[in-house]
Amino acid sequence: MSAAPSNAENSRxxxxxxxxxxxxxxxxxxxxxxxxxxxxARVYEQxxxxxxxWYWNRYPGxxxxxxxxxxxxxxxxxxxxxxxxxxxxxxxxxxxxxxxxVADRFGLRQDIVFNTRVERAExxxxxxxxxxxxxxxxxxxxxxVVLATGCLSxxxxxxxxxxxxxxxxxxxxxxxxxxxxxxxxxRVGVIGTGSSAIQSVPLMAEQARHLFVFQRTPNFSIPxxxxxxxxxxxxxxxxxxxEIRRVAREEARNGIYAEMPDRGALDDGENARRVxxxxxxxxxxxxxMMAYNNLLLDQTANDTAASFVRxxxxxxxxxxxxxxxxxxxxxxxxxxxxxxxxxYYAAFNRPNVTLVDIRATGVEEILxxxxxxxxxxxxxxxxxxATGFDAMTGSVAKIDIRSRDGRTLNQKWxxxxxxxxxxxxxxxxxxxxxxxxxxxxxxxxxxxxxxxHVDWIADCLAFMRNHGLVSMEATPDAEEQWVAHxxxxxxxxxxxxxxxxxxxxxxxxxxxxxxxxxxxxxxxxRICNEVAAAGYRGFAMTARQTDRLAATS
Ligand code: NA7
Numbered sequence: 255m256s257a258a259p260s261n262a263e264n265s266r267x268x269x270x271x272x273x274x275x276x277x278x279x280x281x282x283x284x285x286x287x288x289x290x291x292x293x294x295a296r297v298y299e300q301x302x303x304x305x306x307x308w309y310w311n312r313y314p315g316x317x318x319x320x321x322x323x324x325x326x327x328x329x330x331x332x333x334x335x336x337x338x339x340x341x342x343x344x345x346x347x348x349x350x351x352x353x354x355x356v357a358d359r360f361g362l363r364q365d366i367v368f369n370t371r372v373e374r375a376e377x378x379x380x381x382x383x384x385x386x387x388x389x390x391x392x393x394x395x396x397x398x399v400v401l402a403t404g405c406l407s408x409x410x411x412x413x414x415x416x417x418x419x420x421x422x423x424x425x426x427x428x429x430x431x432x433x434x435x436x437x438x439x440x441r442v443g444v445i446g447t448g449s450s451a452i453q454s455v456p457l458m459a460e461q462a463r464h465l466f467v468f469q470r471t472p473n474f475s476i477p478x479x480x481x482x483x484x485x486x487x488x489x490x491x492x493x494x495x496x497e498i499r500r501v502a503r504e505e506a507r508n509g510i511y512a513e514m515p516d517r518g519a520l521d522d523g524e525n526a527r528r529v530x531x532x533x534x535x536x537x538x539x540x541x542x543m544m545a546y547n548n549l550l551l552d553q554t555a556n557d558t559a560a561s562f563v564r565x566x567x568x569x570x571x572x573x574x575x576x577x578x579x580x581x582x583x584x585x586x587x588x589x590x591x592x593x594x595x596x597x598y599y600a601a602f603n604r605p606n607v608t609l610v611d612i613r614a615t616g617v618e619e620i621l622x623x624x625x626x627x628x629x630x631x632x633x634x635x636x637x638x639x640a641t642g643f644d645a646m647t648g649s650v651a652k653i654d655i656r657s658r659d660g661r662t663l664n665q666k667w668x669x670x671x672x673x674x675x676x677x678x679x680x681x682x683x684x685x686x687x688x689x690x691x692x693x694x695x696x697x698x699x700x701x702x703x704x705x706x707h708v709d710w711i712a713d714c715l716a717f718m719r720n721h722g723l724v725s726m727e728a729t730p731d732a733e734e735q736w737v738a739h740x741x742x743x744x745x746x747x748x749x750x751x752x753x754x755x756x757x758x759x760x761x762x763x764x765x766x767x768x769x770x771x772x773x774x775x776x777x778x779x780r781i782c783n784e785v786a787a788a789g790y791r792g793f794a795m796t797a798r799q800t801d802r803l804a805a806t807s
Contacts, residue, residue, distance in 0.1 A: 270294045272715070273386045273396035275372045275653070277362075278306015279353065280688040280704045281402035283329065286360050287712035296396075297366040298388055304366065305353040306404050308346055312430035313640075315453035316346035317480070319540055319594040320699045323491045324510055325349075327356065328499045329705060335492055343480045343539075343594070374654040375399050377683060382725050382796075384684065397724065398684045400711060401650055405689060405696050408648030410761065412445065412641045416620035426639045427454065437461040441633060443625045445617060446640035447473055452593040454640065456601040465607045466632045468617055468625065471753075472582040474563050475593035479538030502702050507774035509694070509702030512541040518548035519555035531562040543588045550588050550747050560587040570599040579611050585752035591696070608632075645755040646691045646769045647671050657682045670758070670767030674728035674736045674792055675782060677707065683727040686711050691769040692740050696756065698775045706775070710782050714790065725796040732792025744768035 272288055274281045277299035288295040301309045318325045322339035333356065340348060357363050371389040378385050384399045409428030411417075417424070425435060427450035442462040444451055447469045459465045491498060498511040506512065519527060534542045548555045564581040571577035580599060601607050612627045619626045624633045644651070647667060655663040663682060666672065673679045676693025677686055688707045689695040695703055718726060744750055750757065750768050758764035771778055785791045 269394045270296050270396045272296075272398045272400060273298065273372070273375075273384065273394065274400045274402050276306060276402040276404060276407075276649075277301070277304045277357075277366045277368075278308070278402060278404050278407075279327070279701055280404070280708065281306070281366075281400075282353065282356060282360075282362055283327065283704060283708045284400055284402055284688065284711070285362050285365055286329070287708055288715070289365070291712060291716050293715065295365055296394065297362075297402075298370050298372045298386075299366055299368050300371040300389075302368050303350075303354065304357045304362070305350045307406055308349045308353060310407065310409070310430070311428055311450070312346055312432065312434070313425075313427040313450060313454045313638075314435075314457035315596070316427075316430075316450070317341075317343045317453065317478075318349060319343065319449065319478075320510060321539070322349075323483075323488070324498070324502060324699055325701055326352070327701060327705065328495070330360075331495075333359065334495055338488065339483055341480055341482055343478055372653055374656070375685070376654075376656040377658065377685075379658055382684075398686065398715065400686045400688060401653075401690070402688045403649035403653075405646045405649075405700075406643045408644040408652060410642055410644050410648070412617075412639060413762070414445075414617050414620055419622055420620050420637055421622040422634065422636045424637045424639065426641070427451070428643060435636075437636065439463050440635040442466070442636045442638060443468060443632060443634040444638045444640055445625075446642065447471065448640060448642050449473075449591065449593045450642070451638075451640035452595045452598045454638070455607075456595070456597040458638070459601045459604055459607045463606065465601075466610055466625065466634060467602075467607065468610045468612050468627055469579070470612050470616060471584065471590075472580050473590060473593050474560065474582050474587045475595040475598050476535065476540070476542040476563070477538045478594045478596050479536075480596055502699060502775075503706065503779060504776045506776070508540075508697060509699035509775045510541065512544055515544050515547040517546060518552065519546040519558045520548075520552070521546075527558055528562070531559065535562075535566065539594055540592060543592060550586075550749065553586065553748060556586040556588070556748050563587060567599050570603075572603050576602050576609055579609055585754070586748040589749045589752035590754040591756070642755060642760055644761050644764070645758075646696065647758075647764075648761075650687065650690070655682065655685070657685075668765075670765040671769060672733055672737050674733040675778075675785065676771060677710070677782075678726070678728040678793070680728040680730050680733040683725050691767075692736060693771050694773070694775045694778050695770045697770045697772060702775060706779055706782070710786065713786065717786075717790070718795065721795075722798050723795045724798050726790070727794050729792055729794050736792075739773075740771050741768065743771065743773050747772055 271293040272295040274284050274297040277297050281297050285297050322344040374387040376385045383395045383397050387393045409426045438461055440462055441464045443466045445468045452475050502509050502511045530545050534545045549559050567581050568577045615628045617627050624631045651664050671691035673692035676690040689703050753759035757766050
């Protein structure tokens with residue numbers, strides 16, 4: 255493997271050791287590690303700047319649901335000590351600024367080609383390299399390809415009758431205009447009530463003349479209790495970073511350092527349980543689900559938390575009929591990603607907000623100036639689609655990835671994604687996925703999982719170089735066993751009960767498979783480390799031809 259590109263696009267040698275697809279948090283750190291190891295690498299990014307999901311998702315109120323001081327890189331002590339997060343949950347512009355700062359601080363931009371999509375990657379068995387074709391009509395060779403394409407990047411346009419005929423502006427939360435949107439004096443329709451809508455509805459309601467929220471499935475949301483961070487709070491975390499990061503990586507199931515539960519919900523009586531839920535509710539945020547250690551394992555335990563949140567909704571929302579409509583009743587709490595909000599339920603007390611229940615009928619039709627649902631017309635000027643993403647596999651599927659005999663990854667994954675450890679898919683040599691299906695990924699603090707995957711891949715590439723190995727691929731047995739394990743663990747939880755994007759259920763026709771690995775980031779990290787320590791057990795590795803000849807002569 256070379257330290258610099260050979261610049262020989264037609265030669266048998268790879269032009270780059272590694273092509274990385276995507277310059278979000280995963281792609282940026284991957285590039286940084288590769289360069290430190292002396293590999294030649296090029297990153298392709300379809301946006302005009304770094305940041306990935308934080309580059310695209312610019313809707314009002316967009317912010318991370320993991321606290322900023324934890325949703326940040328840990329690989330550089332200087333970086334984590336010098337960056338000043340302003341709020342408990344940083345807003346999207348600040349997270350984007352952080353990504354830009356990282357790109358500048360570590361000089362990453364010189365190896366990133368912006369405004370360029372990877373359209374096709376084809377493995378050339380003859381020279382053991384990937385041929386990567388991009389939207390600018392060029393092709394490069396790379397010995398390895400790393401997909402850092404993100405799990406929630408492929409914004410999904412719903413297939414609703416009449417949508418193309420709507421005369422006003424249509425915005426998708428996942429593709430928000432960079433210049434922002436002014437809703438003043440407008441009648442706005444929002445379709446969807448997932449995390450993006452829950453964050454943006456209160457702010458859009460403050461601006462719009464009238465807001466219609468079309469709700470197919472009510473969601474559980476916990477107050478963020480967002481606030482400015484004080485110097486003392488920042489310093490306390492910075493001083494304690496080694497322990498905070500260690501616990502997040504090794505002990506916390508979801509990669510978030512928090513007070514760990516030591517008992518199940520049914521170990522407490524009703525009053526004690528209520529006190530505990532009240533404390534978590536007052537604290538706010540995702541860690542509400544960590545009130546007890548069995549909320550995602552035991553339906554009865556889960557019911558206690560769900561009914562607590564339903565009661566809270568009834569307390570906040572003045573009109574009992576609207577409150578009832580907002581109370582989720584068809585999935586366990588947490589089985590769809592729990593939302594974190596600022597004044598979401600209270601927004602429905604405003605006279606200019608109307609909740610439209612489309613559970614029974616869906617949106618029937620979009621007309622040039624209205625949405626028809628439940629047989630009723632709602633006249634609007636502007637439409638916001640908060641309809642989510644083709645999660646986890648959508649961005650990978652958009653690339654035409656071909657291996658031996660022209661077999662595509664999409665064909666292989668037609669019945670659901672199959673990977674070994676979420677890192678590689680059998681039959682596709684030298685192709686790595688960061689936070690792919692089969693890894694903890696979206697069930698965790700993404701940056702914790704990204705750093706773990708990037709470090710594992712970087713160490714693996716260094717190992718291969720040191721041992722004269724040029725090709726690596728998951729074995730069919732290892733992959734089959736891992737897929738079975740991922741499914742088995744998911745079935746032990748309440749997660750598969752919900753029609754969630756974790757299950758692919760939000761995309762018509764997508765196979766229903768629980769995609770992320772739910773065993774916890776600590777357990778998963780140990781498994782990955784053991785696999786590496788055992789000489790990359792479950793992966794077939796091939797030596798350079800010359801080394802093979804030398805070994806046999
Ligand atoms: P989500 O969580 O997938 O939410 C999408 C919402 O849009 C959800 O309420 C869907 O209802 C609704 N939806 C989707 N298609 C339609 C149609 N055709 N008609 C009506 N309603 C529809 O996406 P978000 O962007 O909010 O959040 C994604 C993640 O980003 C989030 O979990 C955080 O991790 C950050 P459904 O539930 O399918 O009935």
